[in-house]
Each structure stands twice: as C-alpha cells, then as structure tokens.
Amino acid sequence: MSLEKQSNEEIRASGMKDDALVEEHVRLHQIKHEPTKGFLQAPLIFVFVFGCLIFLCSIQLALTTNDFQLHPPKEADTETPEQKEANRWAKKLSAGKKVFLANCSSCHKPNGVGEPGVYPPLAGSNWVTTDPALITNIILKGLKGEIKVNGDTYGTTGIAMNSIAISDRQIANVVTYVRQAWGNEADPIEIFEDDVASVRAEYSEKQDQWVFKQLKDIYPEALFGD
Amino acid sequence: MKKTSEQHIDQSAKLAFSFFIASAGLWLLAAALLAYIAAAKLTDPLFLASWEIFTYGKIKIIQANAFVYGWGGNSIFAVSLWIIARLSQSLIRGSTFLIFAGTVWNLAITFGLFGILDGYMLGHELLEMPKEVWPALFVSYLVISFLILVVFRSRKQSTTIAPQWFIVAALIWFPCLFIFAWSGLEINPGRGTLSSILSIWFGQNIIWLWLTPVALGCAYYIIPSVLNRPIDKYYLAIFGFWCIAALAPWSVVHHLEGGPVPMWVPAIGTVMSIAMVFPIAVASTNFHSTAFQDISRVWNYLPLRFVIFGTLSYTISSYIGVIFSLPAVAKLTQFSIINEFHFNQRVYGFFSMIIFGIVYHILPQITGREIGTAAKNFHFWTSAFGVFAILLAYLIGGLTHGVLAQQPSLEWVTVIESVKPYFLITEYAFIILGFSQLVFVLNLWKVLVPNPFACCDSGAKQKTA
Numbered sequence: 252m253s254l255e256k257q258s259n260e261e262i263r264a265s266g267m268k269d270d271a272l273v274e275e276h277v278r279l280h281q282i283k284h285e286p287t288k289g290f291l292q293a294p295l296i297f298v299f300v301f302g303c304l305i306f307l308c309s310i311q312l313a314l315t316t317n318d319f320q321l322h323p324p325k326e327a328d329t330e331t332p333e334q335k336e337a338n339r340w341a342k343k344l345s346a347g348k349k350v351f352l353a354n355c356s357s358c359h360k361p362n363g364v365g366e367p368g369v370y371p372p373l374a375g376s377n378w379v380t381t382d383p384a385l386i387t388n389i390i391l392k393g394l395k396g397e398i399k400v401n402g403d404t405y406g407t408t409g410i411a412m413n414s415i416a417i418s419d420r421q422i423a424n425v426v427t428y429v430r431q432a433w434g435n436e437a438d439p440i441e442i443f444e445d446d447v448a449s450v451r452a453e454y455s456e457k458q459d460q461w462v463f464k465q466l467k468d469i470y471p472e473a474l475f476g477d
Numbered sequence: 478m479k480k481t482s483e484q485h486i487d488q489s490a491k492l493a494f495s496f497f498i499a500s501a502g503l504w505l506l507a508a509a510l511l512a513y514i515a516a517a518k519l520t521d522p523l524f525l526a527s528w529e530i531f532t533y534g535k536i537k538i539i540q541a542n543a544f545v546y547g548w549g550g551n552s553i554f555a556v557s558l559w560i561i562a563r564l565s566q567s568l569i570r571g572s573t574f575l576i577f578a579g580t581v582w583n584l585a586i587t588f589g590l591f592g593i594l595d596g597y598m599l600g601h602e603l604l605e606m607p608k609e610v611w612p613a614l615f616v617s618y619l620v621i622s623f624l625i626l627v628v629f630r631s632r633k634q635s636t637t638i639a640p641q642w643f644i645v646a647a648l649i650w651f652p653c654l655f656i657f658a659w660s661g662l663e664i665n666p667g668r669g670t671l672s673s674i675l676s677i678w679f680g681q682n683i684i685w686l687w688l689t690p691v692a693l694g695c696a697y698y699i700i701p702s703v704l705n706r707p708i709d710k711y712y713l714a715i716f717g718f719w720c721i722a723a724l725a726p727w728s729v730v731h732h733l734e735g736g737p738v739p740m741w742v743p744a745i746g747t748v749m750s751i752a753m754v755f756p757i758a759v760a761s762t763n764f765h766s767t768a769f770q771d772i773s774r775v776w777n778y779l780p781l782r783f784v785i786f787g788t789l790s791y792t793i794s795s796y797i798g799v800i801f802s803l804p805a806v807a808k809l810t811q812f813s814i815i816n817e818f819h820f821n822q823r824v825y826g827f828f829s830m831i832i833f834g835i836v837y838h839i840l841p842q843i844t845g846r847e848i849g850t851a852a853k854n855f856h857f858w859t860s861a862f863g864v865f866a867i868l869l870a871y872l873i874g875g876l877t878h879g880v881l882a883q884q885p886s887l888e889w890v891t892v893i894e895s896v897k898p899y900f901l902i903t904e905y906a907f908i909i910l911g912f913s914q915l916v917f918v919l920n921l922w923k924v925l926v927p928n929p930f931a932c933c934d935s936g937a938k939q940k941t942a
Contacts, residue, residue, distance in 0.1 A: 259847060262778045263838075266703045269483065269563045276638035276701070279711040301755070308748040315744035315804065322739075 347428025350421045363433045371405040374433035383442045385470045387450045393460035419447040487843045489568040493575040497555035502918035504547025509911035511540035516904040530594045552832045553691045557644045565632030578620035585613040602680025622648040639714040643694030650686040670738045681729035692831040709766040717759030724749045734807040750802040761792035779853045783834025790826035815875025826864045848920045859913030866906035874899025
C-alpha cells in the first residue's frame with residue numbers, strides 16, 4: 252500500500268525513458284539464439300497444441316469448402332439403393348394411378364370391374380396380365396367389335412382409346428399400375444417407356460382400331476381362352 | 478538532457494495532439510448520444526418516432542460512423558502522432574498542415590453524416606457516407622498519415638520496435654483497405670455476391686486492421702514505459718504482428734456463415750479465425766506476463782489500469798469471438814444480436830479503453846497539468862461497469878435470441894419479447910457509458926482549455942511548490 256501514495260508524476264518519472272525503451276527492445280529483437288532463459292518453459296506443449304489446431308483447421312477446411320466450388324453441393328444422399336428403388340416404384344404407381352383415374356376409370360371404373368356387356372373388366376382379366384404388348388397396343392390404337400373376356404362378351408361399339416392424348420411414359424405408368432392393381436398378378440410386372448415406344452414403332456403402319464381376330468392372331472397365347 | 482529532448486517533442490506535438498484529441502472527444506460525445514437514442518428506440522419504438530431523421534436505421538449507422546471515423550480516426554491520429562514522435566526521438570513538423578487536414582477530415586465526416594440523415598446513405602458497411610465526402614476524407618487522411626510517416630522516417634534508431642510496427646502498419650493499412658473496397662464497390666462494382674463479401678470485409682477489417690493494431694501498439698508502448706521493464710517474451714511479438722497481418726483480413730469473412738456466398742468463403746473465414754488464436758495468445762502473453770510482474774503499479778497508475786482492462790477484454794472477447802465463429806455455434810447465433818456484442822467489445826471494451834488510458838498518460842506530459850484522480854477514477858469505474866453491462870447483455874441476449882429464433886414453434890414476437898430485457902439493460906448501460914465519456918471529455922477539455930481563473934490558481938500553487 253506504500254505504492255498507493257505515489258503520484259502519477261512520480262510513477263511516470265520512474266518509468267522507462269523512450270530512448271531506453273527503444274534500445275532495450277531493439278536489443279531483445281536482435282538476440283537470435285538466446286538460451287532457454289526467458290523463453291517459454293513448455294515450448295513442446297505449445298508446438299503440440301498449435302499442431303493440433305492446424306490439423307483440426309485443415310480437416311474443417313476439407314469438410315466445408317466444397318472443393319472451392321461456386322455452388323453448394325446437392326442434398327446429402329443418405330438413402331440406400333433399396334429405399335431408392337422403393338421410392339421410385341411408389342412414385343411410378345401413383346403416377347399410373349393418376350393417369351388411370353383421369354383417363355380410364357370413367358368406363359373401367361376406379362376398381363377396374365368395368366360394366367357388364369359394355370366395358371370389359373381389368374381386374375382379373377388375362378388381357379391385362381399376360382403380354383404387356385397387348386394392353387399397350389389396345390391403349391395405342393383402340394378396339395372395335397365384340398370381344399370376350401373371362402367368358403363374357405363385351406363391346407358392341409368401337410372404342411377410340413387412341414384419341415386419348417397420353418405420352419409413352421404415361422402409358423408405361425398406367426399399364427404398370429393396372430397390371431398390379433385389384434389383385435392382378437402379372438409377369439413382368441413393370442413396363443418401361445421404351446417398351447411402349449417399341450410397340451408404337453412396330454405397329455406404326457396401322458391406322459384403324461384393332462379387332463378381336465387380329466389380336467388373337469398376334470397374341471395367341473395371351474387370348475387362348477377367349 | 479534527455480528530459481529536455483522529450484519535452485521538445487511534446488512541445489512540437491502539443492498543437493496537433495490537442496486538436497485531434499479535442500475533436501475526438503466531441504465525436505465521442507456525439508456517438509454516445511446517438512448510441513443512447515438507438516438503444517432507446519429498440520426498447521420503445523415510439524421514442525422520437527415523429528422525426529424522420531431519427532429513424533433507427535439512420536441513427537444506428539451514424540453512430541457507428543461517428544464512432545469509428547470521428548472518435549476512432551481522430552484519436553488514432555493523436556496517439557500515433559505522439560507515440561511515433563516519442564519513439565523516433567524526432568520533432569513533429571507541419572503542425573499547420575496536420576491541423577488543416579484534420580479540419581478537412583472532421584468537416585468531411587460531419588457532411589457525410591448529415592448526408593446520411595438526408596437520405597444519401599450508401600449500402601456498404603462503414604462506407605455508408607455519401608460518395609462525395611470520400612475523396613476529401615481520403616486525401617486528408619493521406620496528408621495526416623504522410624506527416625506522421627515523415628516523423629517515423631526521421632527516427633534516430635533505424636531498427637523498429639513493436640509499437641512502431643503496429644501503429645505504422647495501421648496507418649498504411651487503412652488507405653489500402655479503402656482503395657481495395659472502394660474500387661470493388663463503387664468505381665468498378667463487382668457482380669453478384671462480390672459486393673456483399675467486400676462490404677463485410679471492409680467493415681470488419683476497419684476494426685481489425687485499423688483500430689486494433691493502433692490499440693495494440695499503444696499497449697506495447699505504455700506497458701514497458703510505465704513499468705520500467707521490457708516486454709516479456711518480446712521475441713513472440715513479431716510473430717503476433719505478422720499473424721494479425723496475414724490472418725485478420727481472411728478471418729473476418731466468417732461473418733458470412735449461412736449467407737448467399739460460395740461455401741468456401743465462410744469456411745476459410747472460420748479456419749482463419751481459429752488461427753487467430755495465435756496472435757491473440759501472443760499479445761496477451763506479452764502484455765499480461767509483463768504487467769502482472771508489477772500488478773500494484775498497474776493498479777495504482779490509472780492510465781495503465783485502463784490499458785490492462787482493454788487488453789484483458791481483448792483477450793477474453795477475442796477467444797469468445799473465435800468460439801462464435803465455429804460453424805456449429807454460428808448456426809445458432811448468426812442472425813441474432815450477438816453481432817452487437819462483437820462490435821461493442823471491440824470498440825468500447827478494447828479500443829476505447831486503451832485510448833482513454835494512453836490519453837491520460839500523454840495529456841499531463843504535453844500540457845503539464847494533472848487530471849484529478851477522482852474524476853479519472855469515476856471515469857474508469859463507470860466505463861468498466863458500462864462495458865461489462867453492455868457486453869454481458871449482448872452476449873446472453875444474443876444467445877437467447879439465437880437459440881429461441883431456431884425454435885419453429887415459437888412466434889417471432891415471442892422471441893423478440895424475450896430479448897427485450899437485454900435491450901433495456903443496454904439502454905441503461907449506454908446512459909452510464911455516456912456519463913463516463915462525458916467525464917472523460919470534461920477532463921480532457923479542462924486540461925486543454927484551462928479555465929482562466931483556475932489557471933492562475935494552479936500557477937500560483939506550482940510556484941509555491
């Protein structure tokens with residue numbers, strides 16, 4: 252507490268003069284190889300700590316700089332292949348169902364039972380579940396005249412399904428949908444856009460609608476019972 | 478003989494130093510008033526609501542500019558002039574030019590701030606003053622820094638020491654920063670996000686490469702000078718200096734975390750601010766291991782108490798700043814009032830405290846008149862209390878704000894209501910700080926412009942003593 256009474260002026264007077272201050276620090280600055288005295292006692296710990304920091308910094312940089320790209324990366328891909336496949340399948344079925352409800356269900360009914368004597372059923376019909384090219388062809392061109400499905404006769408008038416404007420992709424979706432809906436079991440179950448395109452190309456010459464006899468010639472094994 | 482040479486230098490510096498520090502004091506008062514208005518408007522939006530010029534956006538910006546360029550700029554000129562002259566052991570020439578350029582600098586800031594009030598604000602951080610005033614500011618700055626560098630050039634000892642590095646570097650860095658930012662923002666504006674990156678880069682670097690080095694230089698000067706012992710582990714100082722020069726300009730962009738900029742920009746900023754641990758550790762080792770060897774003298778000599786408060790606050794808050802730059806933490810706090818904490822700890826807790834200390838150290842030597850101990854003590858304690866209150870309020874309030882704003886179930890109003898108490902604390906703290914700064918300016922002016930009646934009195938006292 253004796254120092255307490257020292258006035259500011261005395262403190263300043265007892266301080267280092269500026270030229271001495273400069274000289275002292277210049278001397279300290281010019282010492283290159285001073286022995287351990289006055290240096291930090293634990294330089295190795297410091298080296299270790301700073302080394303760890305640099306290491307952590309580099310990891311951080313590697314993880315977050317995104318390779319110095321301009322745009323951020325896409326959403327992280329955490330799904331397994333199985334999950335991806337399941338998602339794609341569910342998407343395809345819901346798309347097919349949408350097409351079916353919009354274009355087909357007014358006649359074939361949402362549950363695929365059709366209407367006796369006029370619109371044939373899709374549920375439990377071997378027209379649907381055998382060769383996928385058959386149903387694709389009917390969707391592409393339409394059908395006229397009488398047909399037999401599961402022993403019953405349907406369709407006295409021509410049905411111009413080819414007037415429905417849907418793409419190959421949508422046809423593939425809806426065919427896939429009806430081949431597995433309402434207890435239908437088909438093999439192969441899934442139809443792709445390319446299959447539809449090849450059917451469309453194969454019968455591109457044909458202008459009018461199919462009749463039962465023509466189809467039976469092309470797909471004998473599909474329609475063997477009818 | 479030595480004593481007289483120092484007195485000669487003081488005599489040559491007296492005019493310019495008094496001019497700069499007196500105007501710095503006036504700007505400090507203006508900034509304190511504006512800071513109070515801005516803080517009051519946050520707690521009561523109807524406060525002064527009927528005047529368009531007192532809009533929060535304008536007041537806040539004017540406060541920052543008056544503080545950084547008015548108080549910061551003038552006090553930097555004053556203390557760097559004196560310290561450079563003292564360490565170079567050479568006289569200051571061209572005081573007329575210094576005062577003329579200083580007048581231009583102050584007038585330009587005044588016009589600029591009125592320009593902001595009148596609606597001519599630019600959209601760049603700390604470059605908000607209208608375009609027209611910048612040439613005047615820039616040229617007057619060049620004149621002043623040129624005259625200081627002339628003094629530095631004529632130094633007796635050719636090898637330089639730490640305070641000289643920091644102060645001279647700050648004098649040179651400011652125009653470099655300005656030219657770089659100004660050409661990229663106004664002369665040849667960059668496209669896309671470049672302007673936002675440049676804007677925050679400049680605004681933060683003004684603090685890191687202009688205010689901070691000057692304050693560090695002052696501390697590197699006053700601590701050995703008063704304690705009469707060289708800086709401990711001085712060989713680290715050069716490392717700290719180059720670390721700040723190399724890392725600080727990179728580290729500031731971590732404030733863009735989560736912003737619409739390429740990802741590597743904030744990532745680099747984060748890494749560089751972690752690396753800023755080195756220079757912070759160096760500076761705090763240098764200062765504190767020297768100062769704590771003679772802590773009683775630090776405590777008793779009030780200017781040094783101010784400086785050590787500043788360096789301690791620098792150390793602690795810089796480490797806190799490093800923590801807040803980590804992406805995991807920044808995600809929470811990025812868009813909260815924590816940014817106020819960063820700005821205020823740097824300008825109030827660190828820069829201003831050190832400048833107060835060094836001015837209290839210089840003034841009696843230049844004018845030969847002591848400042849009353851009670852007044853200085855009052856200033857210290859109110860400053861310290863105000864700074865503590867502001868920083869704690871912004872820190873805790875910022876964390877609360879950031880964490881609550883992340884809860885999607887909470888309404889925005891609820892979040893703001895929960896931060897309101899902290900705004901109230903800062904409002905009162907700004908009142909306290911304003912009083913303490915008023916005391917500082919009164920102390921300053923009382924010494925610079927003595928009362929004619931008190932003058933005869935003290936003259937008589939001196940004669941008798």
